[in-house]
Amino acid sequence: MKLDKNITYKSYGNQAILIEWEAVIHKEILNDILEFKYKIEQQKEIKFSDLIVGYNSLTIKLNQPFKDLEIEKKVLKSIYSSKIRVAQKDHFIWEIPVCYDLEFGIDLKEVATKKRLTIDEVIQLHSEKTYTVFFIGFLPGFLYLGGLKERLFFDRKPNPRLKVEKGSVAIGGQQTGVYPVDSPGGWNIIGKTPIPFFNVDEENPCFAKSGDLIKFKPISLDEYLKIKNKIEQNCYQISKTLAQ
Amino acid sequence: MIKVLKAGFYASIQDRGRVGFAAMGVPVSGAMDMFSAEVSNSLLNNDLDDAVLEITFGGTELQFLSDTFIAVSGANFNPVLNQKEIRQNKRIKVCEGDVLSFRKSSLGARSYMAVKGGFQTTKVLKSRSQFKNITQTFRVKKDELLAIKLHPKDLKPTNASLKISPNHFVSSFIECFKGPEFYLLSEKQKKILLNTVFSISSDNNRMGYRLKETIKNNFFSILTSAVLPGTVQLTPSGKLIVLMRDCQVTGGYPRILQLSESAISVLAQKTTNSELKFKLNFI
Numbered sequence: 001m002k003l004d005k006n007i008t009y010k011s012y013g014n015q016a017i018l019i020e021w022e023a024v025i026h027k028e029i030l031n032d033i034l035e036f037k038y039k040i041e042q043q044k045e046i047k048f049s050d051l052i053v054g055y056n057s058l059t060i061k062l063n064q065p066f067k068d069l070e071i072e073k074k075v076l077k078s079i080y081s082s083k084i085r086v087a088q089k090d091h092f093i094w095e096i097p098v099c100y101d102l103e104f105g106i107d108l109k110e111v112a113t114k115k116r117l118t119i120d121e122v123i124q125l126h127s128e129k130t131y132t133v134f135f136i137g138f139l140p141g142f143l144y145l146g147g148l149k150e151r152l153f154f155d156r157k158p159n160p161r162l163k164v165e166k167g168s169v170a171i172g173g174q175q176t177g178v179y180p181v182d183s184p185g186g187w188n189i190i191g192k193t194p195i196p197f198f199n200v201d202e203e204n205p206c207f208a209k210s211g212d213l214i215k216f217k218p219i220s221l222d223e224y225l226k227i228k229n230k231i232e233q234n235c236y237q238i239s240k241t242l243a244q
Numbered sequence: 245m246i247k248v249l250k251a252g253f254y255a256s257i258q259d260r261g262r263v264g265f266a267a268m269g270v271p272v273s274g275a276m277d278m279f280s281a282e283v284s285n286s287l288l289n290n291d292l293d294d295a296v297l298e299i300t301f302g303g304t305e306l307q308f309l310s311d312t313f314i315a316v317s318g319a320n321f322n323p324v325l326n327q328k329e330i331r332q333n334k335r336i337k338v339c340e341g342d343v344l345s346f347r348k349s350s351l352g353a354r355s356y357m358a359v360k361g362g363f364q365t366t367k368v369l370k371s372r373s374q375f376k377n378i379t380q381t382f383r384v385k386k387d388e389l390l391a392i393k394l395h396p397k398d399l400k401p402t403n404a405s406l407k408i409s410p411n412h413f414v415s416s417f418i419e420c421f422k423g424p425e426f427y428l429l430s431e432k433q434k435k436i437l438l439n440t441v442f443s444i445s446s447d448n449n450r451m452g453y454r455l456k457e458t459i460k461n462n463f464f465s466i467l468t469s470a471v472l473p474g475t476v477q478l479t480p481s482g483k484l485i486v487l488m489r490d491c492q493v494t495g496g497y498p499r500i501l502q503l504s505e506s507a508i509s510v511l512a513q514k515t516t517n518s519e520l521k522f523k524l525n526f527i
Contacts, residue, residue, distance in 0.1 A: 010424050013502035016472060018424050023467055050266040052493055054469030061266070061472070065505075136269040137468065137494030140377060144468060144494075180269075181377045198268070200368050200378055206268040 005032060007080070009073045014065040017072055021056040025146055030134055033058050034211050038086040039079050046075060053135040053210045055144070093130065093213040095239040096178070096193050098169050099224035100126075104192035111154050111171065111188055125149050126169075126176065126190065127216045133208050141180030141198025141206045145214060148176045160186035167192045169216065180206075191216075194228035195238060213243050245309040246359070246390045252303030252346060256374040256383045257365050257390070259295040265369050266493045272473055273373035274489050276450060276512035277354050278505070280318030283406060284358035287315035287335050288399065294362025295372040297384070299355040301515075302346040304384075306357075308338045312392060313360040313399050317408070319352025319513060334405035352413045352513040361393025375490060412510060416441070417523045419507040423476060425498035428463055437500065438522055442484065446516045450490040453511065458482030463498050471495040474503035476522075486511060 005021070012018040019036070021029045030053075037051050037058055050061040066072050100123045102108060112119045131145040138144075148171065156172045164170070164185035169178050172187035179185060180197035193216075198206050208214065219227070230236035248255075258281065261274025275281035281296050297304075302321035316323055316332050323330055323346050330336055330344075338344070346355060365372050368379050376382040384390065429437065436459050447454040460482050471477070475487045477497035486503065487495075488511075501522060503511065514520065 011421065012424055012470075012499075013421050013472065013474065014504065016470075016502075018470070020424075020469075025467065049263045052266050052470035054494060055467040057467075057469040059470035059472075135468075135494065136267060138269065138492055140265075140269045140271075142269055198377070205265075205270075205369070209267070 009069070009076060011066075011069045012059060015062050017060045017062070017066075017069070017076070019058045019060070019076070023056050025055045025134070027132055027146070029056055030132065030146075030211065034089075035086060036080055037210075038089065039082060039084065040076075042084075042086060043079055046072070046079070052137075054137075055134055089209075089211070091211045091213065091243040092208075092240040093215055093243050094208055095215050095217050095241075096195055097219040097223065097227055098127065098191040098193045098216045099219050099221055100191040101221045101224070103221065104168070104224075105190045107157075107170075107188035108190045111152070111190060115151065115154065117151070122152065122190065123218055125152050126171075127218050129215075131176065131214045133210055133212045133214060135210050136206060136208070139180055139183055139198075143177060143197070143208055143214065145176055148174060150174075152176070154188055156186040157188065160184050164189065165192070167194060167196075169193055192224070194224055194231055196231065207238060246392055247307040247309055248304070248384050248386055248388045248390065249307055249343065250303060250305035250345075251384055251386050251388075252299060252305070253301040254383055255297060255299045255304045257295050257363050258298045258373045259362075259371055260293055261373050261489065262369050262371040262375075262378075266470075269493055270369060270378065271375060271490050271493060273371065273375045273378075273450075275356060276489050277318050277356070277509040279412065279509040280354070280408075280513075281356045281358075283333060283408065284315045284317035284356040285362070287317070287333065287406060288313055288358050288360050290358055290360065290362055294358065295365065296359075297357045297363065297390070299346050299357065300353060302348050302355070305343065305345045308340060308342045308344070309389075310392070310394060311337070311339050313337055314344070315358050316355060317358075317406075318355040319413070320350050321346040321348060321355050322350060323347070323355075331405050333408055335399060335402050337401050351410070353515040354512055359392045360397075360399060364391040364393060413513050415510060416518075416520050418511055418520045419504045419523050419525050420474075420476070420501040421504065421525055423499035423501045424469075425463075425466060425478075426500050428461075428498055429500060433459055433461065438524060441519050441521050444514055444516055444518050444520070448515060450488055452488050452491055453486045453514075455484040455486070457484075459484065465496040466498055468494050468496045469499075471499060472502065474505070474508045475499045476501035476503070488512065
């Protein structure tokens with residue numbers, strides 16, 4: 001796939017600038033966005049409070065309203081094309097244990113039946129893939145993951161549940177994800193992880209970041225309870241390896 | 245300490261919000277009417293980052309367990325201190341045991357009470373703003389004790405009060421900029437957007453205000469991208485949602501307008517059935 005790397009700069013109110021790439025979900029676009037983001041983080045000219053990554057966008061929230069978009073654009077363009085080597089951030093592959101037991105995977109049967117798959121095939125298709133964290137949004141610690149296999153695409157529920165439990169692993173349309181907190185939600189629940197995706201008591205409340213990778217590892221109900229116990233006693237480390 | 249005798253309809257501790265955590269999906273939060281919150285802090289020579297109490301629709305009753313100074317700004321809930329009316333936008337000395345009651349509103353939806361030195365409730369992710377799943381509670385509760393600065397440096401009592409233009413509460417004009425997807429609108433849709441007097445539906449809270457009138461459209465969702473407090477989204481059903489301080493950090497509906505910072509404060513004082521008109525500002 002040949003990607004158009006032309007990017008556009010738009011004002012978003014008078015205190016934010018929206019930078020947009022071609023409207024496709026693609027890892028190469030994400031890499032370009034992240035490289036630009038790291039360059040912005042390392043410069044001093046543009047003073048910002050937040051950098052928000054989207055599938056094909058980067059939004060810069062500025063500390064102060066800007067007067068002339070053209071001036072900001074010029075500075076940003078020179079940052080984008082600068083050849084300075086950015087200190088590459090380490091990206092990790094996080095191994096997330098998931099219990100696909102039917103006790104947790106309350107929609108697993110329906111997904112399997114309608115997709116003409118066995119439950120084991122759904123579990124295998126879901127857990128053999130490595131997913132890319134595009135960005136975090138919707139809820140604190142909710143990862144937007146790319147890479148769900150087409151055979152698992154499954155429409156959201158027509159009527160969302162009022163409460164989906166924290167840790168639920170679910171499929172919604174062409175996406176898969178983990179609910180970081182109890183929340184209303186319309187995705188189809190296929191399992192549950194004991195891993196907390198957002199914890200305000202940690203120095204870094206959300207372990208994953210844009211560009212990291214996620215791999216789900218099937219575990220038994222027994223292992224689920226063991227890990228949950230360890231997490232409660234604060235003696236569990238999520239397994240991670242450095243991504244290439 | 246300040247003891248909450250009655251929580252009222254909805255009251256929460258707010259400051260200028262959580263800056264720098266959007267990349268983890270954490271909303272900004274902060275005072276809905278930032279302008280009035282800043283006025284109340286300024287009257288006490290507080291830092292503008294100090295936390296204040298945001299009181300929505302009144303009904304809140306507080307007892308001071310130590311002497312301090314307070315200032316009340318924003319919506320007028322006709323507050324009484326030990327049953328005696330007090331003035332808004334004025335520095336007021338309160339003594340141990342005093343009871344402050346907020347009654348019903350004569351103007352506006354949200355009132356702000358600043359206390360000398362600011363509320364000292366727990367900071368989470370660099371802010372005291374209460375928000376579900378971030379702070380332990382998302383609103384103040386009956387019988388709760390709210391920590392304040394003890395022995396604040398004495399301030400001179402003053403009879404002077406600040407005059408705030410009633411425009412902040414009665415103006416129906418909401419100043420805004422073109423949003424990133426404004427260009428999707430046809431000339432006819434733009435006319436409807438900028439000439440309609442919109443009214444606020446009952447679905448309005450710290451996350452966002454849904455408007456009643458609709459704009460027909462056949463727009464597709466956009467690829468999920470950042471949204472900000474003050475963003476006006478147009479949904480496929482034609483409904484407009486104005487996002488407020490507790491909004492999510494990303495969304496997928498076209499962003500057709502962006503309110504100015506002061507317009508967010510103006511809108512925060514409006515509620516169900518209030519009318520408004522968008523006024524486009526060009527940059």
